[in-house]
Amino acid sequence: MKYLIIGADAAGLSAANRIRSKTDGKITVMEKGRFISYAACGMPYFIGNEIDNYEALLGRSVEYFKKKNIDILTETEAVKIDRLNKIVFCRGKTDKIAYDKLLIATGAEPFVPQISISSEKVFTLKTIDDSIKIKNFIKKNAPKKVTIIGAGAIGIEMAEQFNRIGLSVLMIERLPQILPIIDSDMAETIQNYLTEIGIRIRTETSLQTIEESKNIKIVTDNGEFDTDFVLLSVGVKPCSNLAKSSGIKLGYKGAIAVDRSMKTSDDAIYAAGDCAETYHKLLGNRFIPLGTTANKQGRIAGLAMTGIDVKFAGVVGTAILRCFDMGVARSGIGVDQAALENIPVASVTIKSESKAHYYPTTKKVTLRIIFKSDGTVVGAEIIGGGVERINPLAMAIAHSMKLDELYKQDFAYSPPYSPVWDPILVAAYEGMKKL
Amino acid sequence: MKYLIIGADAAGLSAANRIRSKTDGKITVMEKGRFISYAACGMPYFIGNEIDNYEALLGRSVEYFKKKNIDILTETEAVKIDRLNKIVFCRGKTDKIAYDKLLIATGAEPFVPQISISSEKVFTLKTIDDSIKIKNFIKKNAPKKVTIIGAGAIGIEMAEQFNRIGLSVLMIERLPQILPIIDSDMAETIQNYLTEIGIRIRTETSLQTIEESKNIKIVTDNGEFDTDFVLLSVGVKPCSNLAKSSGIKLGYKGAIAVDRSMKTSDDAIYAAGDCAETYHKLLGNRFIPLGTTANKQGRIAGLAMTGIDVKFAGVVGTAILRCFDMGVARSGIGVDQAALENIPVASVTIKSESKAHYYPTTKKVTLRIIFKSDGTVVGAEIIGGGVERINPLAMAIAHSMKLDELYKQDFAYSPPYSPVWDPILVAAYEGMKKL
Numbered sequence: 001m002k003y004l005i006i007g008a009d010a011a012g013l014s015a016a017n018r019i020r021s022k023t024d025g026k027i028t029v030m031e032k033g034r035f036i037s038y039a040a041c042g043m044p045y046f047i048g049n050e051i052d053n054y055e056a057l058l059g060r061s062v063e064y065f066k067k068k069n070i071d072i073l074t075e076t077e078a079v080k081i082d083r084l085n086k087i088v089f090c091r092g093k094t095d096k097i098a099y100d101k102l103l104i105a106t107g108a109e110p111f112v113p114q115i116s117i118s119s120e121k122v123f124t125l126k127t128i129d130d131s132i133k134i135k136n137f138i139k140k141n142a143p144k145k146v147t148i149i150g151a152g153a154i155g156i157e158m159a160e161q162f163n164r165i166g167l168s169v170l171m172i173e174r175l176p177q178i179l180p181i182i183d184s185d186m187a188e189t190i191q192n193y194l195t196e197i198g199i200r201i202r203t204e205t206s207l208q209t210i211e212e213s214k215n216i217k218i219v220t221d222n223g224e225f226d227t228d229f230v231l232l233s234v235g236v237k238p239c240s241n242l243a244k245s246s247g248i249k250l251g252y253k254g255a256i257a258v259d260r261s262m263k264t265s266d267d268a269i270y271a272a273g274d275c276a277e278t279y280h281k282l283l284g285n286r287f288i289p290l291g292t293t294a295n296k297q298g299r300i301a302g303l304a305m306t307g308i309d310v311k312f313a314g315v316v317g318t319a320i321l322r323c324f325d326m327g328v329a330r331s332g333i334g335v336d337q338a339a340l341e342n343i344p345v346a347s348v349t350i351k352s353e354s355k356a357h358y359y360p361t362t363k364k365v366t367l368r369i370i371f372k373s374d375g376t377v378v379g380a381e382i383i384g385g386g387v388e389r390i391n392p393l394a395m396a397i398a399h400s401m402k403l404d405e406l407y408k409q410d411f412a413y414s415p416p417y418s419p420v421w422d423p424i425l426v427a428a429y430e431g432m433k434k435l
Numbered sequence: 436m437k438y439l440i441i442g443a444d445a446a447g448l449s450a451a452n453r454i455r456s457k458t459d460g461k462i463t464v465m466e467k468g469r470f471i472s473y474a475a476c477g478m479p480y481f482i483g484n485e486i487d488n489y490e491a492l493l494g495r496s497v498e499y500f501k502k503k504n505i506d507i508l509t510e511t512e513a514v515k516i517d518r519l520n521k522i523v524f525c526r527g528k529t530d531k532i533a534y535d536k537l538l539i540a541t542g543a544e545p546f547v548p549q550i551s552i553s554s555e556k557v558f559t560l561k562t563i564d565d566s567i568k569i570k571n572f573i574k575k576n577a578p579k580k581v582t583i584i585g586a587g588a589i590g591i592e593m594a595e596q597f598n599r600i601g602l603s604v605l606m607i608e609r610l611p612q613i614l615p616i617i618d619s620d621m622a623e624t625i626q627n628y629l630t631e632i633g634i635r636i637r638t639e640t641s642l643q644t645i646e647e648s649k650n651i652k653i654v655t656d657n658g659e660f661d662t663d664f665v666l667l668s669v670g671v672k673p674c675s676n677l678a679k680s681s682g683i684k685l686g687y688k689g690a691i692a693v694d695r696s697m698k699t700s701d702d703a704i705y706a707a708g709d710c711a712e713t714y715h716k717l718l719g720n721r722f723i724p725l726g727t728t729a730n731k732q733g734r735i736a737g738l739a740m741t742g743i744d745v746k747f748a749g750v751v752g753t754a755i756l757r758c759f760d761m762g763v764a765r766s767g768i769g770v771d772q773a774a775l776e777n778i779p780v781a782s783v784t785i786k787s788e789s790k791a792h793y794y795p796t797t798k799k800v801t802l803r804i805i806f807k808s809d810g811t812v813v814g815a816e817i818i819g820g821g822v823e824r825i826n827p828l829a830m831a832i833a834h835s836m837k838l839d840e841l842y843k844q845d846f847a848y849s850p851p852y853s854p855v856w857d858p859i860l861v862a863a864y865e866g867m868k869k870l
Contacts, residue, residue, distance in 0.1 A: 313843030320847035408748030412755035
């Protein structure tokens, strides 16, 4: 049996390991770039010098896999899948590889606005090479001002890191709110917080062109902004062109359509990670690119490719990010999202403390629980301190727990960790009053 | 209807508030001490100057309750319950109070070893006044050495605080391990950590006498130790003498026996908080004194006293404490405890990181999951960083979740908060291999 995997990061390598744990078939992984097994989520902290060397972001080496009899071909790009003859044509260290089972794990790539940009002062951030380029640019040119186009999670993480190394930061967001993964009023709190810190933010502002003379000029429908360099961070799209051009069915927002075993419309071909759909327990298949999901899907795909009957358990849309000293976390369905999806919900929002109110390092926390009319918890959002509390809430959402059951949980209490009434319990209790 | 409550802290005042939310009957609360509504769990941090004033530990005032038409009589001690005539005799601001429904919320008190100790240099720590006494003693006498008898949670919290203010700390523990709420091997890791910091610890060492001349001499079966003052911290026992002498049935380890509505053997009398039994979902009624449980039981007792049909949901024995830079958390049943209770279990222990391995502030974490032969999670212990992870584990235990279900949870991932594979998921996965 010949297993071929396109893409040597979270999903691809998790699959390779799972296949190897079950079979001694031939496993080949091809990777377009020069790095494998890298922690893309750590790149902002590398650029902001919280992490000194990008090598810290590299996980397992080609040699590690070699020892497990898994061949990795870096700088080798798949260009065509001949599904009839089960051959992938490629460019790089070889020109074609035959397969019995194929996994597409090509990831996602940054959206780039439909304007012609040729400047070497305009960056995206997806690969380790991207992060090295940005860091080198800063080192060489000592810029003072950066403009980030897009105020999503990565835009905000990068705003923090650029601020950390002394840059003046402007964020430009097309939508009326920053961070669309959370409700607009919660996002407003974060926007005010960022503004206080000195991050300038323009919402409802669409990029029109980027002009370059001595400096860079950002032209928008809401004014022009002078800057030293630009980070485009307007979201990502699945790298699904290879699949599409081979006649494999695409699904939600152009992600490769998969079933719960991560199989595509072709019985011999699987897809996992950011290029594929993600099964959301409450919403069905969606496009939710995330490193942790890629790892999980890769494991499932690998096992399924060896013939084992497994299903991806699904996600509930849990996400967390640090925004300076404020944490932001969400899971399930938000109030705004529920309205868009026509799901009738109610919600409760409480303000509390992350630790005992008298404990010196306590932080304010705002915690929202979204629930159905029968009290079933369907979503949660937290901003402030102690946002790791999203995990018990994600469990409640995944298990359709009701508010009164959530209120009964025996959560840990000690002043350095929690108020005597944990904010989750307070919110559940207040929510119960609304039923 | 006349409601009488003995004890004006977590359980008693939670009950008073719940009763008031449901009825306009007369509510009286009597309190032996001069303080009400105080955060006992915060006292170590007050003694160690993390919190400057004990006033920060005081919650709601007598006036707050007065406005809600709840009368609080401080410095008034119940001495006898005449159950036949429904009268409580007391000493202090009045000598008797009649009731229709009575709540006993008298709390717990420190065990004091059966040796005659009259020194003013030997302390216990239960009330705010105790903490003020200790703090004043230190201020006045500038001691250099303290000996803590008992290495449980409070002993360890106090060791940290005494160390923090420059004292040399010796801990003496009768048992072979410190911190008996966790498994002995986990406790050993903590003991080694404390020893490295400079806390001296003698286990399997029983106190025999405390002699006082110019200084204090601790005489044990394992040597004599010279010290400037002593904190006795060998655990607490329920304050159940009043109940016992009134013919109310006692239960586990002398705690007042209660049903799930917190009712005692007398239909008109309830008990809640540290003086009463606590229903443990896996083990039945136990003695587990804890502030957060007292609050919950107080709410239940209050509602039940007004005739509402409610039941205390129960705990799973979740506990957390900070030990210098190391966290310690547990829930459910440990391996050692399972052996004592004759419950057959297996366990898995993994070592991981609290955050992404490359993230600067990550800490080592050791996480253990205890499970039955069918994979049902019955316990968990965590030491190191990110010990708030005990809360999702407490949920898994409370809901008899199996390892494979736990492994499927959609936990939050971002480098400043978690490795890409959350330690809980890693442990669940490794545990599944043992089934």
